[in-house]
Amino acid sequence: MLRRAMIAAAFAAAALTGLAVQAGDEGPSDLEIAHIAYTAGEIDIRYAHLALALSDNPAVRGFAETMIRDHSAVNDAALGLLDKLGAKARDNPTSRSLLKQAAEKRAELKALSGAAFDRAYAENELAYHQFVNKTVEEVFIPAADNEEFKALLGTALKTFKIHQAHAERLVEQTR
Amino acid sequence: MRRALYGLVAGLAYASVPQTGEAETHIIEMRGLEFIPAEIDVAVGDTVTWVNADVMPHTATASDGSWDSGTMEAGDEWSLVIETEGALDYVCAFHPTMTGVINAR
Numbered sequence: 001m002l003r004r005a006m007i008a009a010a011f012a013a014a015a016l017t018g019l020a021v022q023a024g025d026e027g028p029s030d031l032e033i034a035h036i037a038y039t040a041g042e043i044d045i046r047y048a049h050l051a052l053a054l055s056d057n058p059a060v061r062g063f064a065e066t067m068i069r070d071h072s073a074v075n076d077a078a079l080g081l082l083d084k085l086g087a088k089a090r091d092n093p094t095s096r097s098l099l100k101q102a103a104e105k106r107a108e109l110k111a112l113s114g115a116a117f118d119r120a121y122a123e124n125e126l127a128y129h130q131f132v133n134k135t136v137e138e139v140f141i142p143a144a145d146n147e148e149f150k151a152l153l154g155t156a157l158k159t160f161k162i163h164q165a166h167a168e169r170l171v172e173q174t175r
Numbered sequence: 176m177r178r179a180l181y182g183l184v185a186g187l188a189y190a191s192v193p194q195t196g197e198a199e200t201h202i203i204e205m206r207g208l209e210f211i212p213a214e215i216d217v218a219v220g221d222t223v224t225w226v227n228a229d230v231m232p233h234t235a236t237a238s239d240g241s242w243d244s245g246t247m248e249a250g251d252e253w254s255l256v257i258e259t260e261g262a263l264d265y266v267c268a269f270h271p272t273m274t275g276v277i278n279a280r
């Protein structure tokens with residue numbers, strides 16, 4: 001429990017520091033935030049597909065299906081808003097570093113099976129949502145300029161916090 | 176004409192709720208991954224309509240398995256006529272933290 005919390009905290013701190021460094025004094029732009037948030041959703045969808053391929057546990061599969069449904073819906077809403085604003089999300093080093101970390105994590109998870117996979121997937125989902133939520137709440141929402149975009153990030157944060165609570169249950173169920 | 180209309184209205188009222196006037200429709204919004212309101216009081220014979228105001232899908236699913244909306248996409252509506260008295264607990268099958276209760280009397 002303590003170990004997991006420390007890992008999550010370290011992960012979040014590293015990511016926040018990284019963002020601050022990359023973004024300079026002004027904070028990330030809306031189009032960078034949009035790219036990072038979209039990427040973070042895509043990453044969770046990929047973890048979920050891995051779970052559906054590797055797990056027979058109904059609780060794990062149900063959780064993974066919810067992640068695919070919800071992150072797809074939030075990402076579609078983000079694309080809809082970008083379209084309406086005539087804007088395009090901007091690739092950036094934070095998005096690329098998230099993708100790299102996720103690829104490493106997926107390789108780690110792929111090597112597991114059965115209950116060991118279920119437990120590792122659940123713990124990663126909890127840590128990942130904690131990290132994403134902290135970043136959205138403490139960095140992205142304060143930095144967002146466009147009001148509609150800020151509101152969408154608020155909706156996303158609410159959704160991901162519910163996922164975090166759901167992931168906490170899943171960790172208990174797969175222990 | 177007017178007499179026919181009276182007859183129709185009286186007949187409808189009689190058919191739906193014999194004891195206490197007209198059946199009502201209650202709206203429950205699914206918004207921000209919550210049922211709003213999470214708890215409602217209804218009369219037997221009333222209709223409850225769930226409206227999904229979120230961008231992601233939800234369900235309204237009886238905890239005892241007796242009814243289920245199935246997947247409700249963004250903007251979808253689903254209605255249920257309440258036929259039995261008592262407290263009806265329900266959840267969203269996708270989001271276990273999303274719970275509600277209908278008190279029917």
Ligand SMILES: [Cu+2]
Nearest residue numbers: 233267269270
């Ligand atoms: Cu739901």
